[in-house]
Each structure stands twice: as C-alpha cells, then as structure tokens.
Amino acid sequence: MTTYHFVGIKGSGMSALAHILHDKGYTVQGSDVEKTFFTQKALEEAGILILPFNKDNIQEGMTVIAGNAFEDDHEEIKRAHEMNVPVIRYHKFLGDFIQNFTSVAITGSHGKTSTTGLMAHVVSGSAPTSYLIGDGTGRGAKDAAYFVFEACEYRRHFLSYSPDYAVMTNIDFDHPDYFADVQDVISAFQQMAMQVKKGIFACGDDEYLQGIQANVPVVFYGFGDENDFQARNTSFDEKGTTFDVFVRNEFYATFRIPGYGDHNVLNALSVIGLCHYEDIDTDIVKERLLTFSGVKRRFSEKQAGGQVLIDDYAHHPTEIRATINAARQKYPNREIVAVFQPHTFSRTQAFLDAFADSLNGADAVYLCDIFGSARENHGKLTIEDLQEKIPGAQLIKEDGTPVLRKHENSVLIFMGAGDIQKFQAAYEEQLA
Numbered sequence: 354m355t356t357y358h359f360v361g362i363k364g365s366g367m368s369a370l371a372h373i374l375h376d377k378g379y380t381v382q383g384s385d386v387e388k389t390f391f392t393q394k395a396l397e398e399a400g401i402l403i404l405p406f407n408k409d410n411i412q413e414g415m416t417v418i419a420g421n422a423f424e425d426d427h428e429e430i431k432r433a434h435e436m437n438v439p440v441i442r443y444h445k446f447l448g449d450f451i452q453n454f455t456s457v458a459i460t461g462s463h464g465k466t467s468t469t470g471l472m473a474h475v476v477s478g479s480a481p482t483s484y485l486i487g488d489g490t491g492r493g494a495k496d497a498a499y500f501v502f503e504a505c506e507y508r509r510h511f512l513s514y515s516p517d518y519a520v521m522t523n524i525d526f527d528h529p530d531y532f533a534d535v536q537d538v539i540s541a542f543q544q545m546a547m548q549v550k551k552g553i554f555a556c557g558d559d560e561y562l563q564g565i566q567a568n569v570p571v572v573f574y575g576f577g578d579e580n581d582f583q584a585r586n587t588s589f590d591e592k593g594t595t596f597d598v599f600v601r602n603e604f605y606a607t608f609r610i611p612g613y614g615d616h617n618v619l620n621a622l623s624v625i626g627l628c629h630y631e632d633i634d635t636d637i638v639k640e641r642l643l644t645f646s647g648v649k650r651r652f653s654e655k656q657a658g659g660q661v662l663i664d665d666y667a668h669h670p671t672e673i674r675a676t677i678n679a680a681r682q683k684y685p686n687r688e689i690v691a692v693f694q695p696h697t698f699s700r701t702q703a704f705l706d707a708f709a710d711s712l713n714g715a716d717a718v719y720l721c722d723i724f725g726s727a728r729e730n731h732g733k734l735t736i737e738d739l740q741e742k743i744p745g746a747q748l749i750k751e752d753g754t755p756v757l758r759k760h761e762n763s764v765l766i767f768m769g770a771g772d773i774q775k776f777q778a779a780y781e782e783q784l785a
Contacts, residue, residue, distance in 0.1 A: 358410065359383030360429050361420025362403060366503065367443055368392035369491030370418070373483060375399055376493030384410050384429060391649065391774060392489030408432040415439075418446050421510060447485070447502065448513035454483065454500035457627065458514055460545065461522030461556075462538065463672050465503045467651045468522055468620040473501040475624050475641040479633040488649035488666075507531060509541050517551040518630075520623045524561035527669050529703035535561070546571075554626045556619055557581075572630065574622040576615070578602075582626040584618050589682055594618060598625055606635055610642050612652070614679030650774075652679060657784055659762040661687070664777055668696040668770035670707035676766060677714045684764050690757070691715035692749065692776060694769030695723045695739065702734050709742035717760065718746040724771025754780035 357374050359367050362383025372395070375381045382402040396403055404410050408428040411417065417433045417440045425431065433440045457476070459469040466487040473484035476499050483497040484490075487505070504511040504519070507528050524542055526535040539561050546553055546567040555562040557573030557580040565571055574582035587596040593611040596618055597604065610621050621642055628638045647653065653664040661684065667676045673693070680689050691712055695701040701708065701723055712718050722736050740746045749756065757765060757780055767777040
C-alpha cells in the first residue's frame, strides 16, 4: 500500500485531509516548515509523522499530495518528479475523493469553516459522515454515506470539485492578490454552480448570489421574505439564539443555536435547508444544532479573571464586523476590545478604509504588525497606515500585551488569520 506524503501537512486543509486518510487506514506522513501551527498538536496526537522539509523525505512507493502554497520548484515536489513518484495537488486529490460519497461542498467568501463544522455535526447525527473542515479538522468515518467539506474559491481551486450539493454562504471581494474585482469572484462562483450535481443552497439575502444560474435547483435561504427557507422572530438571551423557520411561507419549526449574530442564524438555515431536502429527521436537526460546540479559531472563548478572551479567524472587514456584533449581542454590557493582526499586505492595502470602519465598531483597538504569507511576505504598506485611520488605536507587540490588563471585565477579541494566537498566549502567560 502506498504511503501518502503531504508537502505542507500543517496547512489547514492538508492536515484535515491527512486525518481523513489516516482514519481510513492509510499510511500517512508529511513535511513542513519548523514552526508551530495550530494544526500540529492534533496531527502529533494521531501519530502522524511530521518531518522538516527535505528532498530526501521522498521515497519510492509514495504518493505525494502537494499543498497549494508550494510551487513545482519546491525541493520535495521537484525530487518526486525526478523519481517519477506521483504528485497530486491537494484540490485535485480531493475532487476525486469526494466521488465516493454524497458530497456537500461548503463555499462562500465568509463563513465556510463554521458552516462546514455545523453541517458535519448535524448530518452525522443521521448517518456516518466524513468531513474536512478548514480549521485543520478532518475525520474519515467508517462506511460514511456523506462527505462534508470546505471548498475554497482562492485561485478557483473549488473548480476541481463536482459535488452533489453546494452551500454558497455569500460572495464578497477578497484575495485581491488573485481576483481582479468582485465580478471576477462572481464568475468563479458561477462556474462552480454549473458543476453541482443535485442542488445548491444559496443565501438569498446576498445580492450577488441572487443571480446564480445552475442546471440544478437553487434553494435560497435568509431573512428576506422571498427566500425558500426564511428565519423569522429571531431573539437571543444569555444562552444563545432562537428563531422560527418558514419553508416557502409555511411555518416549519422553531430552532435554537448556542451562537450569536445574524451570520450564525444564516449558517444554521443553510444546514436546515439541506437536511430538509435530504429528509433528515427534524428532531435530530434540532438536537444537533444545540450541541454544536463550534470550530477552532471561530469565536473560541475562555475566561481569564474578569475578562473574556476570544480567539477568532476574522481577517476581512465583513468578518470583523460580524464578530464584534456577535460579541455585543452576547456581552451587551461589557467593553469590546479588538486586538487585530492584518493578514497579507495586498488585502490590507485593498481594504484599508473598510478595515478601519469595521474596527471602529470596537470600544478599543490594538493593532499588530501585518502578517505576510508564504506567497507574499512584504509590501510598502505598514501597520501605521491603518492606525492613522482608527482614532485612539494603539500598536502592540508580543511583549507589550500587559497593557491589556487595564481593560477589566472586558471582552478581548484576538482577530486574524496569521499568528495572532501568539499575542493571546503571551498575554495569558503573564496573567498566570
């Protein structure tokens, strides 16, 4: 049997896929940079070997799964080609793999990871379900009937997939290093829609998704009256959010979720819609929605003395706004403090004013240096350019986190897609 060697195994999608193949009984190993990632601990606990990058890692009899962040001139990928060891790109491998199941692709500019986690949790209450979540979590269930997976639009990678169902949460301009403008993003989603085999569940409150064309039924969900699945009578208390669902203007059922914010109601609606379509028992859906504990780095809370610390992946103005609003709903009487690390120079440049506008929704703002990526690690912009647009915003370094102690009984949200966790870790360490 072949050994699957993952080049870039610590990547969120890559690590999730490694877990799935490991659960299925395959021999799995991988390599990556010698830097700790949030996906690493789970890989180590599963007994999956992680090596430093080295061309000698490549051996006969392997199948190499290559992460999208690494080009063909990477030493391991190059060596594999020289040895005629098969090299398959992550998204191509996944595209073939999903054909063995009733597949549900979760895509959209925002909300993919949370919705994928929720969908997997709810559907698995009805039938064995394998899943791949963008927070690095993956599971290969025995005799799985369903496969729920996150499908990323970046570089149009999701066009490698022809799923049975697709959930489209929204369309927004992001990844300005690749997409030219929002019309370019729309065209990618339109292409994706034509590859879906059974049905699409699209947020009808999103003006761009309203125009999606497909060869399969497009079922709309949202708060607006024209949606097929509509949420009404939304209310929230200290334990979560309650809402009624109407299917084509007829009352269906009342649901409750432990989360806050309109975006979490919409995520739940997409899941309710698909489960209704697949005839999954309503009581199972209700119970599973209530017991969902969330995904990594999405409004992940912990108590530290009188403060609430929240770790969140928000790295786009739309996501920052949603996260701050959710914190306000849950903690209406507390100060909301944003500690934000911009992710990539191109995104920071493209959305500079929008970042400032969204962060101004917090009561206090601390800014960390811009985090580059494997693809883009420098730029002309500096964090001071963003600071100038946010009245009262302060710059913060990893060793400067004690300043946050003055925000007693506040909610501190550490936001970003880079290594913002190290700022939270540094703060927690000096609190101990």
